[in-house]
Amino acid sequence: MxxxxxxxxLPVVEVRLTFSRAxxxxxxxxxxxxxxxxxxxxxxxxxxxSEYQKNRIRQRLAGRISxxxxxxxxxxxxxxxxxxxxxxxxxxxxxxxxxxxERTVRKxxxxxxxxxxxxxxxxxxxxxxxxSRSGKDWKPGG
Numbered sequence: 001m002x003x004x005x006x007x008x009x010l011p012v013v014e015v016r017l018t019f020s021r022a023x024x025x026x027x028x029x030x031x032x033x034x035x036x037x038x039x040x041x042x043x044x045x046x047x048x049x050s051e052y053q054k055n056r057i058r059q060r061l062a063g064r065i066s067x068x069x070x071x072x073x074x075x076x077x078x079x080x081x082x083x084x085x086x087x088x089x090x091x092x093x094x095x096x097x098x099x100x101x102e103r104t105v106r107k108x109x110x111x112x113x114x115x116x117x118x119x120x121x122x123x124x125x126x127x128x129x130x131x132s133r134s135g136k137d138w139k140p141g142g
Contacts, residue, residue, distance in 0.1 A: 004096045016040040022076040037075045037084040044069025060099040
């Protein structure tokens with residue numbers, strides 16, 4: 001079981017992992033060893049997820065899901081297949097957890113009357129100070 005959130009556990013059989021040779025630097029190792037891990041998760045046909053959860057994932061991860069409804073994630077950061085597998089699974093957990101997380105609604109707060117009054121008085125004083133600098137009686141050079 002793959003734990004996504006405290007209440008959501010996905011069976012391992014719903015996630016498919018494929019391995020291939022990674023590109024980039026690495027010499028002989030990169031040419032011979034299948035270290036690249038690609039994780040595939042069929043969001044559309046998952047029996048574990050509810051329709052509500054599927055819709056949330058579709059909306060929040062729209063750019064990562066194919067037309068067929070499959071989420072694909074690739075891991076090539078590490079030199080070993082085991083480390084890349086763990087990285088892919090961890091990123092998958094985080095991705096689904098953030099997609100399914102409920103956004104907290106901001107609690108509206110009021111500014112206290114005293115705070116508002118002090119702010120307005122300070123603005124008034126500043127305005128008076130600035131208007132006193134207008135220099136209507138000021139003469140150049142004198």
